[in-house]
Amino acid sequence: MKEQIKYLLVLGLFFLFSTLTVAQSIEKCEITFIKAGKLFDSENGKILTNYIIKIEDNKIKEVGKDILIPKNGKVIDLSAYTVLPGLIDGHTHLMTLDNLKDEYPMAEKVLFEGDALRVLRGAKRAKTWLEAGFTTVRDLGDSGPFLDVALKNAINEGTTVGPRMFVSGPIIISEGGQVPGLIKSQREVVEDEYTIVKNVDDAINAVRIHVNYGADIIKIAANNSPNNTSLTIDEMKAIVKMAHRYDKKVTAHATNDLAVWEAVTAGVDGIEHGYQISDTTLTLMAKKGVALVPTDISKPLFNKIYDIVDYKGDKAAAMKWSKDRYQDRLQRAIKAGVTILTGSDNYLDFEMPQGEAAKNILIAYEEEGMKPLDILKSSTYLSAKFMAKENELGTIKEGAFADIIAVKGDVENDFSNTIFNIVFVMKNGEIYVKKE
Ligand SMILES: [Zn+2]
Structure with missing residues (x-):
């Protein structure tokens, strides 16, 4: 009897929805x-x-x-x-805006801000991305306990205005997250912000948890600077295998060459940052089709940082040091044939609309020698292709x-x-x- 009622209910709903769909499309x-x-x-x-x-x-x-x-x-x-x-920002943190002068921004957002205020602020920031011309973002962690999923759903249902969001949920990471030396009684702080895995089984289940909560992509940390712990290759391999089983791409925060090499060896689809990649690792990335998201800072934003923190050193020399390294890495990556995707990683308060600040990533690549139309291709077609959405997004066809x-x-x-x-x-x- 119960089964019959369930069947009739499902059938009823089916008819209701099909009539609604027709009515909607006519109207x-x-x-x-x-x-x-x-x-x-x-x-x-x-x-x-x-x-x-x-x-x-x-x-x-x-x-x-x-x-x-x-x-x-x-x-x-x-x-x-x-x-x-519409442009695609491949690396955002809509639920985070750190004050450059704040010594412990993590404590500020996790201990004082609270989930409700955090997601409401995220909603306001999301609008600035859309107004800056980013119609899609990949939001990659620093978003509390799946607050990114909540914001994505709110945008999709029209409750609030923002770009299309593809979200990762918390970063899957090893002991301590990105916070070194937190006392034991305060562990919960990082456990709320990250999905911490202890071994291969944990890593596998972390992916299932993320899929269950509505993540579109899996973000891991191959190294967690300034914390010195890291995932093992076996843990990353297990994550990649499980994520691919659910048709989810895996992208890895990896800053130094060893972390990039280990993540690429484990089979990830993308590398975030990759500030110090060797030519050997870039060749491996190109061979395996692993994309790079260089989250570089533009000259105007460097100047903003120096102003806000009242930097007393040699600004020109400091900027040159960073820009030379960014440029060298970006040019070597392009030469090696690595796909470049655009990602702002903009979570700092530059005292301007955050989406506007995020657009500086495009300027940063131009400063480093990339041609404007190549930058735009990276921010549209190639970014959509990375998400297997090249027929729906990042294209006018x-x-x-x-x-x-x-x-x-x-x-x-x-x-x-x-x-x-x-x-x-x-x-x-x-x-x-x-x-x-
Ligand atoms: Zn980031």
Whole structure:
């Protein structure tokens, strides 16, 4: 009897949903045409001229030069601008904003802020990413107990406004997380913020927990500087195997060469930071198709940091030291054939909208010798491809989501100004920014 009721209930719900879907599609079908003066072809890294994009509801229906616009058709005229797929920030921490002057920012957010305030603040920050032209982010930890999943769901259901989020939940990490020397009675502080694993079985179950809570990607820490503990290759291998079983990519925080090499050997799909990678490791990454997310700091943001902390040393020399190393690593990675993805890792308060500060990552790559159209390809097509979403995101083609932005200026010859000059942002067919 119980089974019968369950069956009828399921059947009833099925009919209800199918009627609702039909009703919705009849009611909502809205067609919009965007006139693009210049259009960025993200797959080929080229600029095309005078294209029309036909959008139906939240999807791109057609892209071409000879699309007929009906007499009373709704037209968005972006013919004076460059139209691009929405940008993707591959490394964010929306639930974290550290004060540069604060000695213990971790304690501040975990001990005082609390989950409710933290996620509400995250929601406000999420909006700044969208307004900066990032229609998608990969949020990679520092987000409390799956608060990133909560924010993702709130955005998807329309409760709050923000980019599409692909989230990792807490970072899967070894003893102590990224906090060295915390006294035993305060262990809970790191256990709330990280998923700490003690052995291979723990590592396997950590992935199951994350999948269960709604993580889209698995983020691990191959080394945990400033803490000196690290995951073993066997623990990382177990994580990768389990994550791939659930069709989830694994990306590893890894700063030094040994950590990168161990993570790549264990089979991860991406490396975050990789500040000190040797050529041998880069060759291995290229061979195994492992992507690199260089979370470098731009010159304008370095200057901001020096101002905020009132740096008394030789600013020019300090900046040069860092930038030379970033540039050397980025150029060697490109030369080795490693796929570069864009990721801001922006969790510091630069006293400006955080999404705007995050966009500096694109400027940082340009300062380090990457060409503007290659940077844009990394931030759109390649970042989407990493998530196996290249037919839906980071591209303007038939069948993709209508995540479209426009900038005023010359992206090829005046990149650093133009990329900040956002005049239009559409996500999922809805307009969030439209400047005349
Ligand atoms: Zn990070």
